[in-house]
Each structure stands twice: as structure tokens, then as C-alpha cells.
Amino acid sequence: GAVVSQHPSRVICKSGTSVKIECRSLDFQATTMFWYRQFPKQSLMLMATSNEGSKATYEQGVEKDKFLINHASLTLSTLTVTSAHPEDSSFYICSARGRAHESTDTQYFGPGTRLTVL
Amino acid sequence: QQQVKQSPQSLIVQKGGISIINCAYENTAFDYFPWYQQFPGKGPALLIAIRPDVSEKKEGRFTISFNKSAKQFSLHIMDSQPGDSATYFCAASLMRGSARQLTFGSGTQLTVLP
Numbered sequence: 001g002a003v004v005s006q007h008p009s010r011v012i013c014k015s016g017t018s019v020k021i022e023c024r025s026l027d028f029q030a031t032t033m034f035w036y037r038q039f040p041k042q043s044l045m046l047m048a049t050s051n052e053g054s055k056a057t058y059e060q061g062v063e064k065d066k067f068l069i070n071h072a073s074l075t076l077s078t079l080t081v082t083s084a085h086p087e088d089s090s091f092y093i094c095s096a097r098g099r100a101h102e103s104t105d106t107q108y109f110g111p112g113t114r115l116t117v118l
Numbered sequence: 119q120q121q122v123k124q125s126p127q128s129l130i131v132q133k134g135g136i137s138i139i140n141c142a143y144e145n146t147a148f149d150y151f152p153w154y155q156q157f158p159g160k161g162p163a164l165l166i167a168i169r170p171d172v173s174e175k176k177e178g179r180f181t182i183s184f185n186k187s188a189k190q191f192s193l194h195i196m197d198s199q200p201g202d203s204a205t206y207f208c209a210a211s212l213m214r215g216s217a218r219q220l221t222f223g224s225g226t227q228l229t230v231l232p
Binding site: 006034041043049051105109112114 | 150167207221
């Protein structure tokens with residue numbers, strides 16, 4: 001159990017376009033979802049935390065108007081990279097946690113989305 | 119204070135050997151310490167985790183040792199196998215507002231030679 005999926009797994013887009021990445025919890029209701037960014041051979045950096053039905057909380061230095069996060073339901077969160085530029089190219093990973101996982105503080109990670117902006 | 123320092127950056131071990139990865143933290147508010155394993159092009163997967171009220175936790179070939187006074191914790195992989203070759207991240211968790219958040223170490227790339 002506790003499977004998180006992401007779609008798409010890879011996306012290549014032109015500079016200036018917007019890209020939407022979906023994160024779904026497949027077998028549990030995700031009360032909290034997290035979005036991370038990972039550059040090659042580097043660690044995961046938390047971008048934002050979102051609770052279902054409320055606005056996302058962004059980490060310092062993350063532009064909320066550029067990285068739009070919507071946690072519309074207990075099984076779906078989306079990250080939209082608006083007006084993408086080459087420097088936005090990265091590996092974006094979501095994670096999710098449900099009420100059943102709160103006692104163990106466990107986050108379950110999706111497989112990631114590789115974004116390449118030309 | 120939010121940083122988690124991880125070492126070594128890379129590690130090469132012979133098959134059957136012991137792999138040891140170390141992490142240190144500053145913020146005493148951290149109260150949950152998981153380790154994640156990540157294969158190339160994949161998201162991290164939880165390997166094992168510990169809370170600061172215990173000094174050691176073992177699951178199969180994986181053991182976490184925790185030293186609360188030194189604010190250090192380590193992952194030991196016994197009888198390392200080529201299939202263990204991956205990047206390992208330590209992490210520390212604390213409550214921020216209404217949500218728990220993870221702070222990751224910089225990662226260790228483990229290579230187990232056959």
C-alpha cells in the first residue's frame with residue numbers, strides 16, 4: 001500500500017510554456033502533499049507543502065507565482081511551472097502522507113518527473 | 119539550524135562488506151530520523167527510520183545507530199550487495215506549523231562491487 005504516482009514521468013518543453021505535473025495517491029487519502037526539486041547528484045529541496053483544500057505553504061526563495069500548486073482533492077495535487085525557462089529544468093518529486101501515516105511521520109514519494117526546458 | 123550534514127559523499131564497498139553512512143544535525147527539535155534509498159531516475163523510498171528515544175534500530179541488513187547527545191546518527195548496511203548500489207539520503211523531521219517536514223542530507227552514492 002501507500003503508492004504515489006506522478007504524471008508525466010518526463011516532459012520536454014520550449015522556453016516560455018507552462019507545464020503541469022500531477023501527483024496522485026493511489027491507495028490512500030493524502031491529507032498533506034509535498035513538492036520537492038532535485039538537481040543532478042544533489043539532495044531534495046522542499047519547495048512547498050500543501051494540505052487538501054487550503055493554499056500551499058512555500059519555502060523561502062520559491063516563487064509562488066511561478067510554481068503554482070493545487071491540492072484540489074485528497075488524492076491529487078498538481079504543480080504547474082509557469083513560463084518555464086531552462087533554469088527550471090530539474091527532477092520534480094512529490095510525496096504524500098495520509099492520516100494513517102501521521103503517527104509514523106512517513107512520507108511516500110512519487111517516482112519523480114524529469115522536466116527539460118529547451 | 120535546519121541543516122543535516124551527511125558523509126561521505128560517495129562510498130565504494132566490496133560485496134559482503136559493511137557500508138556506513140553518517141549524518142549530523144544541529145536542531146534539537148528534530149524528532150524523527152528516516153533514511154531513504156534512491157535509484158537513478160526514481161523517487162526516494164523509505165528504508166528505515168528511528169526516533170531519538172532509542173539508540174539503535176535494526177531491520178534485516180539495515181541498522182540505524184542514534185547518538186542523541188552527539189546529535190549524530192548513522193546507517194549501517196551489513197553484507198552489502200551490488201543491488202544496494204544507490205544514493206542514500208538521511209533526513210530529519212520536525213513539526214512546522216500544522217505539518218511535519220523533512221530536511222534531507224546531501225546524499226551518499228553507494229557502489230557495491232561484485
